[in-house]
Amino acid sequence: MTYITKPKLHHPSLKQNKVGFTRRDYEGRISTLCAGCGHDSISAAIIQACWELDIEPHRVAKLSGIGCSSKTPDYFLGQSHGFNTVHGRMPSALTGAYLANKELLYLGVSGDGDSASIGIGQFVHCMRRGVNMVYIVENNGVYGLTKGQFSATADAGSKSKKGVVNTDSPIDLVSLALQLGASYVARSFSGDKEQLVPLIMGAIRHRGAAFIDVISPCVAFNNHAGSTKSYDYVREHNESVNRMDFIESRAPIEVQQPDDAVIEVAQHDGSILRLRKAGADYDPRDHLGAMNFIARHHAAGEVVTGLLYVNPEAQDFHQHLQTIERPLNQLGTADLCPGSEALAKINASLR
Amino acid sequence: MALTATNDFVIKFANVNGSGSASANELFAKAILRMGVPVSPRNIFPSNIQGLPTWYEVRISEAGHLGRRGGVDLMVAMNPQTWTADLAEIESGGYLFYDSTKPLPASAFREDIVVIGMPLTMLCVKNYDDPRQRQLLKNVLYVGALSMLLGIDPAVIEQLLGEQYQGKPQLAKPNIDAFRLGRQWVADNLQPIGLQVRAADKVGTRIFVDGNTAAGLGCVYGGASVCAWYPITPSTSVAEAFEKYARKFRTTAAGEKKYAIVQAEDEIASIGMVIGAGWNGARAFTATSGPGVSLMTEFIGLAHFAEIPATIINVQRGGPSTGMPTRTQQADVLACAYASHGDTKHILLFPEDPFEAFEQASAALDLADRLQTPVFLMLDLDIGMNQRLCEPFQWDSARQFDRGKVMDFDALQAGQPFGRYRDVDGDGIPWRTYPGTHPKRGAFFTRGTTKNVDANYSEQGHDYLENARRLLRKFDTAKALVPQPVLTSATQPTRIGVLFYGSTSPAMYEAAQRLAADGLAVDLLRIRAFPFPDGVREFVLAHDHVFLVEQNRDAQLRSLLVNEFELDPARIVPILHFDGTPITARFIIKAMHKQLDLAASQEARAPARLGAELVLS
Numbered sequence: 001m002t003y004i005t006k007p008k009l010h011h012p013s014l015k016q017n018k019v020g021f022t023r024r025d026y027e028g029r030i031s032t033l034c035a036g037c038g039h040d041s042i043s044a045a046i047i048q049a050c051w052e053l054d055i056e057p058h059r060v061a062k063l064s065g066i067g068c069s070s071k072t073p074d075y076f077l078g079q080s081h082g083f084n085t086v087h088g089r090m091p092s093a094l095t096g097a098y099l100a101n102k103e104l105l106y107l108g109v110s111g112d113g114d115s116a117s118i119g120i121g122q123f124v125h126c127m128r129r130g131v132n133m134v135y136i137v138e139n140n141g142v143y144g145l146t147k148g149q150f151s152a153t154a155d156a157g158s159k160s161k162k163g164v165v166n167t168d169s170p171i172d173l174v175s176l177a178l179q180l181g182a183s184y185v186a187r188s189f190s191g192d193k194e195q196l197v198p199l200i201m202g203a204i205r206h207r208g209a210a211f212i213d214v215i216s217p218c219v220a221f222n223n224h225a226g227s228t229k230s231y232d233y234v235r236e237h238n239e240s241v242n243r244m245d246f247i248e249s250r251a252p253i254e255v256q257q258p259d260d261a262v263i264e265v266a267q268h269d270g271s272i273l274r275l276r277k278a279g280a281d282y283d284p285r286d287h288l289g290a291m292n293f294i295a296r297h298h299a300a301g302e303v304v305t306g307l308l309y310v311n312p313e314a315q316d317f318h319q320h321l322q323t324i325e326r327p328l329n330q331l332g333t334a335d336l337c338p339g340s341e342a343l344a345k346i347n348a349s350l351r
Numbered sequence: 352m353a354l355t356a357t358n359d360f361v362i363k364f365a366n367v368n369g370s371g372s373a374s375a376n377e378l379f380a381k382a383i384l385r386m387g388v389p390v391s392p393r394n395i396f397p398s399n400i401q402g403l404p405t406w407y408e409v410r411i412s413e414a415g416h417l418g419r420r421g422g423v424d425l426m427v428a429m430n431p432q433t434w435t436a437d438l439a440e441i442e443s444g445g446y447l448f449y450d451s452t453k454p455l456p457a458s459a460f461r462e463d464i465v466v467i468g469m470p471l472t473m474l475c476v477k478n479y480d481d482p483r484q485r486q487l488l489k490n491v492l493y494v495g496a497l498s499m500l501l502g503i504d505p506a507v508i509e510q511l512l513g514e515q516y517q518g519k520p521q522l523a524k525p526n527i528d529a530f531r532l533g534r535q536w537v538a539d540n541l542q543p544i545g546l547q548v549r550a551a552d553k554v555g556t557r558i559f560v561d562g563n564t565a566a567g568l569g570c571v572y573g574g575a576s577v578c579a580w581y582p583i584t585p586s587t588s589v590a591e592a593f594e595k596y597a598r599k600f601r602t603t604a605a606g607e608k609k610y611a612i613v614q615a616e617d618e619i620a621s622i623g624m625v626i627g628a629g630w631n632g633a634r635a636f637t638a639t640s641g642p643g644v645s646l647m648t649e650f651i652g653l654a655h656f657a658e659i660p661a662t663i664i665n666v667q668r669g670g671p672s673t674g675m676p677t678r679t680q681q682a683d684v685l686a687c688a689y690a691s692h693g694d695t696k697h698i699l700l701f702p703e704d705p706f707e708a709f710e711q712a713s714a715a716l717d718l719a720d721r722l723q724t725p726v727f728l729m730l731d732l733d734i735g736m737n738q739r740l741c742e743p744f745q746w747d748s749a750r751q752f753d754r755g756k757v758m759d760f761d762a763l764q765a766g767q768p769f770g771r772y773r774d775v776d777g778d779g780i781p782w783r784t785y786p787g788t789h790p791k792r793g794a795f796f797t798r799g800t801t802k803n804v805d806a807n808y809s810e811q812g813h814d815y816l817e818n819a820r821r822l823l824r825k826f827d828t829a830k831a832l833v834p835q836p837v838l839t840s841a842t843q844p845t846r847i848g849v850l851f852y853g854s855t856s857p858a859m860y861e862a863a864q865r866l867a868a869d870g871l872a873v874d875l876l877r878i879r880a881f882p883f884p885d886g887v888r889e890f891v892l893a894h895d896h897v898f899l900v901e902q903n904r905d906a907q908l909r910s911l912l913v914n915e916f917e918l919d920p921a922r923i924v925p926i927l928h929f930d931g932t933p934i935t936a937r938f939i940i941k942a943m944h945k946q947l948d949l950a951a952s953q954e955a956r957a958p959a960r961l962g963a964e965l966v967l968s
Binding site: 124329331351 | 384601621649743746752787788800
């Protein structure tokens with residue numbers, strides 16, 4: 001980590017986006033993570049995605065649990081409200097926040113200990129409910145802050161820094177999210193910003209539960225030979241199924257030659273996910289096919305990345321609950337209190 | 352000698368769970384109410400859906416005593432499983448009403464009671480073909496019989512049946528027929544008994560409702576827009592009532608809802624959602640019981656430390672562990688007052704009945720916002736799950752929700768300085784902003800870790816101390832905002848004072864009346880909230896002999912009082928009732944006499960605080 005404070009003044013020549021913010025306006029405080037930590041690259045990708053999408057920082061609520069990954073919301077979007085909750089319980093706090101105000105963008109940041117161990121129950125249920133959110137797991141396979149214990153996503157047979165071999169079966173959060181009904185599921189690698197940024201952009205513009213598992217090597221405790229979450233291992237075994245371009249709805253539609261290698265998915269807001277197949281013939285709209293593909297490749301020791309599944313027609317939890325258009329936190333006494341006349345009638349019915 | 356009493360007796364129905372007796376028994380109780388005579392019914396039920404014993408105890412009291420009395424004057428013994436115990440519970444000279452279809456030997460009865468047999472099963476078999484109908488109408492049959500025996504106005508019951516089955520004549524008719532059949536059989540075969548109901552005018556405008564319904568309705572009136580909960584006895588009906596009334600009053604013509612209710616995966620998620628919603632500016636609550644509070648405690652600590660409003664309705668049951676899930680206790684006082692790790696203290700409210708459950712539920716939502724902290728509404732099973740006669744709910748149409756210190760867009764735009772944890776007003780309560788308010792100002796990072804006044808991460812001791820001390824100041828501010836204690840002074844000066852709270856109320860007021868009638872005057876102070884206003888301490892110090900009546904083993908509120916006011920524990924004598932049944936006036940009177948006698952004998956040995964005049968009376 002560095003101790004140099006960032007200057008608050010920006011150079012006037014910095015490029016502004018359509019809502020008048022420079023990329024620097026999306027940054028947060030100086031990271032206190034280790035130099036080279038994958039998590040910092042993910043923070044940078046979130047900053048890039050929000051800036052490119054012209055999102056006003058204050059319309060984002062960023063929530064996290066506890067752990068290295070959960071510290072990161074302090075290091076991006078400094079002009080957004082953030083909430084560092086309790087270990088493994090970010091999903092419920094995020095769900096409540098989302099219930100209170102459907103208009104903000106909810107960004108949940110968690111780790112593999114936070115989401116796959118202590119918080120797996122909450123992870124499961126917020127996916128089931130279709131909470132409209134971007135849920136990012138910064139997955140490094142170890143507990144960093146407590147110095148290198150295996151997490152539940154560590155592969156069986158992978159070796160810890162101290163030389164211990166993990167014998168427990170790993171939890172694959174991507175497969176779990178797919179099974180539970182998440183409607184936008186992706187995996188990426190913190191070392192591949194070109195892949196990650198558009199995936200985050202697509203997730204932001206998705207309506208429903210969007211989940212991105214980002215393999216994010218821990219340089220301090222899980223970047224050695226024998227680890228399956230090291231930079232080297234992931235680079236060698238990265239099986240990318242597609243490369244995605246995120247296209248704003250407002251962008252003029254280019255006339256394209258029909259191309260079997262490209263799948264275009266229009267989301268509910270008109271934005272387009274343009275996916276160029278990489279190698280395997282993979283269709284991310286095929287739910288069962290995705291689960292099958294991921295399971296087979298995982299068994300072969302490969303890390304499947306890319307946009308793995310998307311259902312652009314998905315509904316979110318507020319739609320299921322049939323709540324009114326106006327955010328609940330904007331309703332006042334007149335909206336919420338039935339008043340004394342109605343109470344007199346209730347009293348009369350209780351005699 | 353057979354008991355004789357008018358408008359002052361206890362009748363208990365012993366039934367089998369799931370046999371449809373509940374609605375018939377409620378009909379019985381409501382009929383007496385409609386005759387203007389106060390009743391207080393209590394369900395005594397098992398953790399079971401079908402088959403286990405269940406009881407419904409109705410105290411009829413023209414004098415208006417709504418606490419449980421203890422003892423049974425008339426037992427309606429419909430459950431062979433509990434026959435022996437039910438029989439034993441009848442007061443000497445009392446009555447037993449039973450189904451005499453199957454003859455029982457004389458040895459099955461007691462000689463000192465009046466036995467009334469009625470062949471209920473036989474009458475049902477003779478009159479109805481459908482087995483389910485035989486079962487259900489048997490209950491109405493005995494209500495008919497009892498109405499004849501006790502002199503209850505049949506027109507009242509027929510009217511109630513008509514209301515109950517409004518628009519369903521195919522159901523109303525067989526019920527009314529069965530009711531009349533029961534009456535006719537008694538008219539033909541039996542005489543009225545010594546226990547009688549006579550029309551009076553002692554109910555007035557009061558309403559008859561359970562505390563959980565009242566609390567759920569209070570949350571609708573108080574403006575809760577998010578409810579997250581997990582089913583647990585005895586609290587489930589709070590969320591159900593909230594949903595029922597919210598659906599009725601907060602659904603637009605287009606079918607859109609001005610509320611969100613989530614049945615969460617567990618209590619941890621429930622409180623997490625409540626805190627997330629509270630953080631984001633919606634009023635949110637959860638309803639739970641002891642085991643749920645245990646699960647929530649980590650999150651409660653976060654809400655306390657990060658200063659996020661949350662309302663928690665705890666309908667207490669018998670603990671610890673699964674304990675007595677269908678019985679009542681006030682045994683979560685300490686667990687809630689100091690819930691979570693580290694130095695924590697929380698606001699507790701103690702409603703005495705459904706009226707206050709309604710009032711304090713809405714007050715809790717205001718207090719949570721005003722104080723930016725968790726607030727517990729401490730109901731218990733006795734209030735929560737039993738219908739109780741209480742004052743009608745009140746709501747001032749001019750009342751606006753108190754959303755507390757929230758800095759809005761205009762204030763931020765005008766350049767008003769904002770620091771999330773700065774005590775700018777000196778009351779320990781800082782200002783907050785809702786997420787999404789202003790593009791450039793007012794954003795902050797909420798965390799459970801130590802922070803400085805501007806919400807930045809800090810591990811500095813002085814930042815920690817400043818924050819911890821401000822939280823105490825805030826708790827002190829709460830003293831004046833919470834419901835104040837209610838003093839009932841004796842008609843003559845006395846050195847005896849009694850403290851109590853919550854569902855102990857009706858038994859305590861009755862006990863005080865009876866003690867006064869016997870010449871023992873006591874001052875009463877009903878505690879309605881924690882933190883305790885200073886008046887509670889003054890009351891203790893102003894009396895030589897102080898009792899604290901509560902329904903748990905360890906005198907939890909007493910510990911809290913001794914701890915918070917640094918009082919001499921010897922000053923406060925605990926009177927504790929904790930077998931899971933609601934406390935009675937009889938119990939309180941007996942316990943107080945025992946303590947006073949003890950004090951008197953000590954007095955005889957060495958003159959002490961306790962005055963001789965009270966010992967004589």
